[in-house]
Amino acid sequence: MIEALQFEFMQNALVAGILVSIACGIVGTFVVINRIVFISGAIAHAAYGGIGIGYFFQFNPVLGALVFSVFSALGMGWLQRKFKERADTIIGVMWSIGMAIGIILIDLTPGYKTDLMGYLFGSILTVSKDSLGIIFILDILIVLLAMLFYEEILAISFDETFAIIRNLPVEAIYLGLMAAVALTIVMLMQVVGLIMVIALLTIPAAISGQYVKNIKLMIIFSSLLGSIFTTIGLALSYRFNLTSGATIILVAGITYLISLGWKPIFLKFQDNTPHPKDNLGKKN
Amino acid sequence: MTQVLSEVISVRHLWAGYEGENILEDINLSVRELDFVGIIGPNGGGKTTLIKVLLGLIEPQQGEVKVFGKSVQKGRKYLGYVPQFVECDRAFPITVWDVVKMGRLGKSSPQKDNEKVTEALGQVEILDLKDKRIGELSGGQRQRVYIARALATEPKLLILDEPTASIDPQVKSNIYSLLKRLNEFMTIIIISHDIGAISSYIKTVGCLNRRFHYHQGKSINLNLLERLYQCPVDLVKSL
Numbered sequence: 001m002i003e004a005l006q007f008e009f010m011q012n013a014l015v016a017g018i019l020v021s022i023a024c025g026i027v028g029t030f031v032v033i034n035r036i037v038f039i040s041g042a043i044a045h046a047a048y049g050g051i052g053i054g055y056f057f058q059f060n061p062v063l064g065a066l067v068f069s070v071f072s073a074l075g076m077g078w079l080q081r082k083f084k085e086r087a088d089t090i091i092g093v094m095w096s097i098g099m100a101i102g103i104i105l106i107d108l109t110p111g112y113k114t115d116l117m118g119y120l121f122g123s124i125l126t127v128s129k130d131s132l133g134i135i136f137i138l139d140i141l142i143v144l145l146a147m148l149f150y151e152e153i154l155a156i157s158f159d160e161t162f163a164i165i166r167n168l169p170v171e172a173i174y175l176g177l178m179a180a181v182a183l184t185i186v187m188l189m190q191v192v193g194l195i196m197v198i199a200l201l202t203i204p205a206a207i208s209g210q211y212v213k214n215i216k217l218m219i220i221f222s223s224l225l226g227s228i229f230t231t232i233g234l235a236l237s238y239r240f241n242l243t244s245g246a247t248i249i250l251v252a253g254i255t256y257l258i259s260l261g262w263k264p265i266f267l268k269f270q271d272n273t274p275h276p277k278d279n280l281g282k283k284n
Numbered sequence: 285m286t287q288v289l290s291e292v293i294s295v296r297h298l299w300a301g302y303e304g305e306n307i308l309e310d311i312n313l314s315v316r317e318l319d320f321v322g323i324i325g326p327n328g329g330g331k332t333t334l335i336k337v338l339l340g341l342i343e344p345q346q347g348e349v350k351v352f353g354k355s356v357q358k359g360r361k362y363l364g365y366v367p368q369f370v371e372c373d374r375a376f377p378i379t380v381w382d383v384v385k386m387g388r389l390g391k392s393s394p395q396k397d398n399e400k401v402t403e404a405l406g407q408v409e410i411l412d413l414k415d416k417r418i419g420e421l422s423g424g425q426r427q428r429v430y431i432a433r434a435l436a437t438e439p440k441l442l443i444l445d446e447p448t449a450s451i452d453p454q455v456k457s458n459i460y461s462l463l464k465r466l467n468e469f470m471t472i473i474i475i476s477h478d479i480g481a482i483s484s485y486i487k488t489v490g491c492l493n494r495r496f497h498y499h500q501g502k503s504i505n506l507n508l509l510e511r512l513y514q515c516p517v518d519l520v521k522s523l
Binding site for chain 2: 033151152154155157158159161162163164165166167168209212213214215217218
């Protein structure tokens with residue numbers, strides 16, 4: 001097992017897994033607490049349109065996906081703000097249109113398409129030093145944005161009305177979050193593929209959200225869990241010669257299901273501590 | 285009593301509603317400093333709509349609204365708002381301290397922030413709960429958290445939307461006495477359909493059922509209430 005680490009592609013894969021887990025921990029936390037899992041899934045699938053544009057116009061498909069998904073994220077985010085609950089149908093349509101554009105453009109591109117499956121199902125084992133560089137820069141960007149706007153994002157996530165009354169630029173913060181989701185999705189795409197991005201984005205946050213009492217801890221635990229999932233998934237896929245992206249997702253998904261079952265037991269244990277201020281009112 | 289207290293809220297001929305439907309019709313309202321206004325009225329009568337207009341969450345269709353002599357967008361920074369309930373808060377991983385600290389958004393110094401948050405938590409007597417997760421609290425405790433958050437904004441006027449809905453009577457009267465203490469240095473507007481409970485705390489009562497009936501003092505009578513609710517009212521006693 002350990003001898004696998006002497007291969008450069010394994011080292012790269014391991015580093016890529018940990019780097020994307022950091023972005024995932026941050027952005028995934030805000031996706032989960034803002035309940036924008038659906039729209040994030042839509043952004044992920046629509047990103048395929050960007051891949052197609054990259055192939056057709058012969059530039060790096062990752063770059064195509066990056067630009068395309070940022071714009072589709074902003075568009076979907078704007079629709080979501082404008083139409084609220086009624087926006088889900090149109091967002092679903094945009095999701096499909098994005099994918100369809102990608103498929104048609106790839107059809108129209110002559111020649112054999114290398115790596116195409118990698119974008120759909122992930123190719124962590126072929127992550128190059130260059131891609132690692134891009135992932136690293138995006139990571140720093142997301143960490144910086146999260147640190148700068150932590151209080152603001154937290155405020156709009158918890159109680160948007162209050163944030164509006166305090167004159168926060170709620171729209172701008174929300175769209176900024178959407179752009180961060182898009183960036184994270186493109187990073188994740190290289191690890192687990194577009195189809196399964198949403199699982200790795202949300203599972204670590206969904207697990208840690210059940211046990212922590214503030215968002216900072218949720219982010220830290222999510223990042224750690226993400227790193228653990230990608231590392232274990234990578235090891236298992238190497239050992240049993242399985243598709244790495246799918247193995248990572250299964251490790252994460254099974255852990256999530258176990259944690260859902262375990263949570264009632266955990267909460268029961270916690271409930272043994274009484275809330276001393278339950279009778280607060282009677283004091284006055 | 286020759287001193288004239290300044291006007292903090294001024295509403296002139298306000299019409300407002302949603303998508304063409306009028307909910308508020310020709311509302312005139314003037315709230316002076318240090319008043320304690322209770323706004324009562326039936327469900328659907330426009331109480332929450334009026335609050336939304338005052339907070340700048342919906343635009344009036346007609347009329348003029350001034351908050352501390354300024355437009356709503358500029359004046360609302362002086363308003364401390366306590367919502368009816370905050371959706372999705374129970375499962376949200378956040379501590380009492382962090383919720384109250386949101387009241388400090390847009391203000392600068394971290395040192396003063398901590399001071400003000402501590403002070404606000406002290407005023408509502410829940411400083412010892414500061415590290416609790418919001419979901420662990422009882423309804424009354426959570427209501428205090430939102431009052432503390434509003435106080436942390438250093439408001440000149442506190443607006444509360446049904447602050448005691450779904451809270452047991454004992455805790456309810458405690459929240460009212462807390463508001464009475466705050467009213468010594470702060471104007472308060474409270475929305476409620478719980479006429480009996482608020483009557484002994486408020487100074488002015490307004491009845492809202494699309495149209496607004498305003499009463500300096502508590503000289504509200506059964507006749508008026510019946511007209512307002514458009515059905516016999518026999519619950520009103522202590523007014």
